[in-house]
Amino acid sequence: MDPEPRFRTVDELVVSDPVLGTPGMTVAEAAALMTERRKGYVAVPAGAGRFGVVTDQILRERVLAAGRSAQTPLSEIMVPVARTVLTGTPTAEVLEELLEHRLHYLLVVDPEGTLRGAVDPQDFLASPSAAGLLLRARLDRADDLDQVAALGHRLPALLADLARERRDPAEVTAVYATLIDAVQRRVLALVLGADPGLDLADLTWLVLGSNARREAAPSSDIDSAVVFADSVTPERAVCYRRAFVQVNEALAAAGLTVDRHGATPVNPRFARTRSEWREAAEQWLVSPLDDQGMLMASLLLDGRAVDGHAEPVVQEVFAGVREHPHTLRLLIRESLTNRAQLRRIGTVDIKAHALRPIVEIARWAALSVHSPALSTRARLTAASGSMLMPTEQADTLTEVFEVLQRLRLRIQLQQRDRGEPASDVVRVRSLAPLDRSLLAQAVREIAGVQKRLGNLLAYTSAEEWTTQA
Structure with missing residues (x-):
């Protein structure tokens, strides 16, 4: 239902082969390799899809500033377990990881654990x-x-x-x-x-x-x-x-x-x-x-x-809510009190009447499968395929959430341009026909998921949800 392109992924940012070294490689050899490849890192395979890493900054801080020899092996100075992301990860999540942990490089691996390359903050300089x-x-x-x-x-x-x-x-x-x-x-x-x-x-x-x-x-x-x-x-x-x-x-x-x-x-x-x-x-x-x-x-x-x-x-x-099925049932029932709705006239609160129901469903569905995910999209992905969140419905809510977020941002920026305070409450008739149609379809999709969850509450036990999660 989203007329916009889907997420760009980290794969588009990986434009060169990875720079690989060994634990016994010396600092001098690593520096020469980095210079030859015009990269600021060397990754060191550590087995099981894990990698150590040495960067320009590490060489400055742990070798030059510390007075170490250029013959020091990388095993003595490298970060032993570098942070990685999987191929296919949306660029938004990659940027979050880089900024949150103030990383100079983030290694990119495929599902088999093969290193495909690395990205750094400079890779985002071509974008706003x-x-x-x-x-x-x-x-x-x-x-x-x-x-x-x-x-x-x-x-x-x-x-x-x-x-x-x-x-x-x-x-x-x-x-x-x-x-x-x-x-x-x-x-x-x-x-x-x-x-x-x-x-x-x-x-x-x-x-x-x-x-x-x-x-x-x-x-x-x-x-x-x-x-x-x-x-x-x-x-x-x-x-x-x-x-x-x-x-x-x-x-x-x-x-x-x-x-x-x-x-x-x-x-x-x-x-x-x-x-x-x-x-x-x-x-x-x-x-x-x-x-x-x-x-x-x-x-x-x-x-x-x-x-x-x-x-x-x-x-x-x-994280132990699965061991308290009565509590999980209460939490999900409470989340269904925020019903997705859209009036044909008057006003609509995009957050309360559309986004919040998705956020709350995603939170408890993710907990039911013991996932620590935080973002709504990541929670829906984690819960996808569980009894509470069939794959098709997880995909639908993910798409609907992005449509609503895009619409919400556009409306609030238009409010700002008019000198009005940002608000989630808008008059339905003030929306463009396409936006009204997208919002109405989104609300119908959310209401359908809520109806299914309501039936699940009525006819199954919470023990069944966690057993099959």
């Missing part, structure tokens, strides 16, 4: 995404909050440029989310760094919701939470929450909208120690109807760290 890379670098170097605010106000224009280049919605929103991450990361560092009594190492800052899934639009709020180290006392947590007020003010000054409903670390419910989060998640898993358990679990399961190193506690706990 390059502007996002440059803006992120400037955000990372910002000296004060005023500079962050000025750079943050450039995000909407960059988003518009990306969308107008007819990039895949997933790539557009991935770049946008990465920049929002960079704003939050720099603001947090500057605010906490200005107070000698606070230490960034005491916490992990989580972004929640659509920003965490890298699916945000201009209308999206910034939902966030904090995981404190267990050593942080309640009294010290109060000091941090005061600082988080300044963080929120700085984010607002940068043009970002902080959640108005309390999903922010200023709220003690969203700023807890690791042990407190684990205790709460275990309670939500057993009794999801208590203490807003379903709502809190939904928010935190769509969580991703943008600064800090705490493990995703709530995700760890809910």
Whole structure:
């Protein structure tokens, strides 16, 4: 149903054979090979589809700066297990991986584990995404909050440029989310760094919701939470929450909208120690109807760290939801309360009436197959072929989700051009005939999936879903 081209993949970025070395190859030999091939890396096979890697940066830091001999074998200096992506991976996901982990190179392997090549951030310079890379670098170097605010106000224009280049919605929103991450990361560092009594190492800052899934639009709020180290006392947590007020003010000054409903670390419910989060998640898993358990679990399961190193506690706990079929049934039933719908007259909320049902179905379907995937598309892919998510329906929802995301971005950028605030609520008759038709077809497809899930709830047990998942 999507009139736009499907995803571009990493295969299109791999234009030369891989540069391969051996563990016993010397630094001098590797440098000569890199020079000959005009590449900045050497990959070292490690068996079972794994590779070590040596890059220009590693040679500078671990050989030249450390005073090592040019005869040092690569086995002593290489990254022993390099990050890889599979052939066929959408370029949006490749860009996310490069930016998220600040990689200089990302190795590309096929399903059999054969190295096909490597990509680096420079491979994206031919696309509008390059502007996002440059803006992120400037955000990372910002000296004060005023500079962050000025750079943050450039995000909407960059988003518009990306969308107008007819990039895949997933790539557009991935770049946008990465920049929002960079704003939050720099603001947090500057605010906490200005107070000698606070230490960034005491916490992990989580972004929640659509920003965490890298699916945000201009209308999206910034939902966030904090995981404190267990050593942080309640009294010290109060000091941090005061600082988080300044963080929120700085984010607002940068043009970002902080959640108005309390999903922010200023709220003690969203700023807890690791042990407190684990205790709460275990309670939500057993009794999801208590203490807003379903709502809190939904928010935190769509969580991703943008600064800090705490493990995703709530995700760890809910990975065991298959062992709690009653809870899984309740969660799926709750997700079906957000019915896909489209009125012929009046207004429609594209997020609430179309996108949110897909997001929620994907979340619980992925958990039913024990998948840690975060983005909606990745969750649908993970759950595809399960009892909850037959392959055909997973493919349909994936396509519908991309159609809706493209439509949502286009509408909100048109609102921006007219000087209106970005909103998911639009008048049905204001939509172009083709957009109305696409939206109506999308809603019908979602409603069909919801109807099937409703029947599954009525006539099968949750134990059957997890057994066959």
